[in-house]
Amino acid sequence: MECASAASKVDVVEIDPAWGSGGAAINIGSEARQSFQALGILDRYLAHTAGTAVPRPLLARILADAAIAAGADVRLGTTVKAFRQDPEGVDVEFSDARGARYDLLVGADGVHSKMREMVLRGAPRPAFSGQVHWCAVLPQPAGQQRTAAWREAGVDVELHPVSDNLMLLSVREMRPPLDPVAPRQVLARLRELLDGFPTRSVRDLAARLGNDSQPSRHALEHLDLPLPWHVGRALLIGDAVHGTTARFTPDACLGMDDAIILAQELGRAASVADALACYGERRWKASRKAAGRN
Ligand SMILES: Cc1cc2nc3c(=O)[nH]c(=O)nc-3n(C[C@H](O)[C@H](O)[C@H](O)COP(=O)(O)OP(=O)(O)OC[C@H]3O[C@@H](n4cnc5c(N)ncnc54)[C@H](O)[C@@H]3O)c2cc1C
Known part of the structure; x- marks a missing residue:
């Protein structure tokens, strides 16, 4: 969402054909509300819910609508099949038989991330x-x-x-x-x-x-991968690298903040490599802080 509104061309592939249809509700703490504010969706969120928890499908819908409105091209029921990179870009092959070349490939596919297996081969698995x-x-x-x-x-x-x-x-x-x-x-x-x-x-x-x-x-x-969370131009964010911690309140916002900070660093760094190095340092500290709080 943040990258798409920063005038980058963003393609999103989501394996779930219904995008976030499962689950009852999620508790939204004050940190997550701050993330909603940063993403410009707080008003929309408050218009739909009177409580401190929100039905998961509703939250998924709000986030999906905002990403599409920001210009992201979303393909549901699709995943990354393979990728190959060189110093100038990443060639990605998708499960819908399409392919494209990108400056950056981001895996935000959760604690059981398949992208993790592709980007950081041999990385520890969640326990x-x-x-x-x-x-x-x-x-x-x-x-x-x-x-x-x-x-x-x-x-x-x-x-x-x-x-x-x-x-x-x-x-x-x-x-x-x-x-x-x-x-x-x-x-x-x-x-x-x-x-x-x-x-x-x-x-x-x-x-x-x-x-x-x-x-x-x-x-x-639980999963707590040490840095680096990227190899070349392929990066992992969210639960894929700092999976569910003991208390829930800050967790969802940790993943959202990953995306917000990534967009900031990409917007100001001279190169993708510099952006990913700064991003890793900032988010490592934040994930340590969250782990300590738990
Ligand atoms: C039981 C439970 C309860 C929780 N309750 C709370 C709570 O109340 N409040 C809170 O703040 N946090 C809560 N959390 C934590 C929170 O849900 C996560 O931290 C947060 O959802 C992580 O976001 P994410 O985007 O990294 O991963 P996810 O939310 O897991 O999103 C990953 C997305 O990637 C998609 N995907 C998966 N594999 C692929 C693939 N191969 N290709 C393409 N797409 C793929 C998935 O369909 C999904 O849409 C809870 C976690 C658990 C396990």
């Missing part, structure tokens, strides 16, 4: 962080309009308002890895977990979960 995360949406309990948090015996429970009548439930368990839970059992297992919580108001949340709660369960993985 289980010792935390399991459960997430769902539920009708707002009476008298509970604001964010609330409880912590007991290795379980963190948070409620964040999504709208005037809907809350995001986020539960984090510190525990050894478990056997996978079948998707149809996630709701029942989440209810069991809440039922065992010492606080009555948390136990009461179990009864508010229903078939439209979009429950999910993830064994959280």
Whole structure:
């Protein structure tokens, strides 16, 4: 978005044909709101949500619309098949049989990044962080309009308002890895977990979960790649290099800020190589700070 509005020609390929259709909601902290402001989408975001959490598909839509409006050419259901680079540029071959030459190739494809395997061959893979995360949406309990948090015996429970009548439930368990839970059992297992919580108001949340709660369960993985995050003109950003940390609030904005800072450095550096060196230094410090906070 930032690069496209800076008069560069930007092509985006996204493997998901529906672009961000999955997931219940995401908690948006004050840092992420600052990133929205920097991207010029804060008003749009505030027009759509009354809470501190937002449905993931809605956030994906806002970001996608802004990227397209800024001039990015977006191709869904498409990925990078291969690339070859020389000192002057990168030739990229896409899964839709198209190809083009670029000044810079950026992999922002998340913690299970395929681009990471192509750019930084042999890089460490994400590892289980010792935390399991459960997430769902539920009708707002009476008298509970604001964010609330409880912590007991290795379980963190948070409620964040999504709208005037809907809350995001986020539960984090510190525990050894478990056997996978079948998707149809996630709701029942989440209810069991809440039922065992010492606080009555948390136990009461179990009864508010229903078939439209979009429950999910993830064994959280952690990744902290040392610099460099680029090879020549191919760069990795976001969770692809500093994957999900223990607390969620700053994480999404870390990825958005990566993109904002990258556009800034590309705009002012004399060469792509200089821009990537400065970018790496700035974002390494930011990712260290976020890791420390967690
Ligand atoms: C369970 C869970 C809950 C979380 N909750 C919160 C929260 O409440 N608040 C918060 O701030 N953060 C939260 N986070 C962290 C946050 O979601 C991530 O830090 C953030 O989404 C990272 O952004 P990203 O763009 O780097 O990667 P992603 O958001 O993972 O985006 C990667 C994109 O690349 C696409 N893609 C993947 N592979 C390919 C490919 N081969 N080719 C092309 N495209 C591809 C994907 O479809 C996706 O659109 C949570 C994380 C997890 C795991």
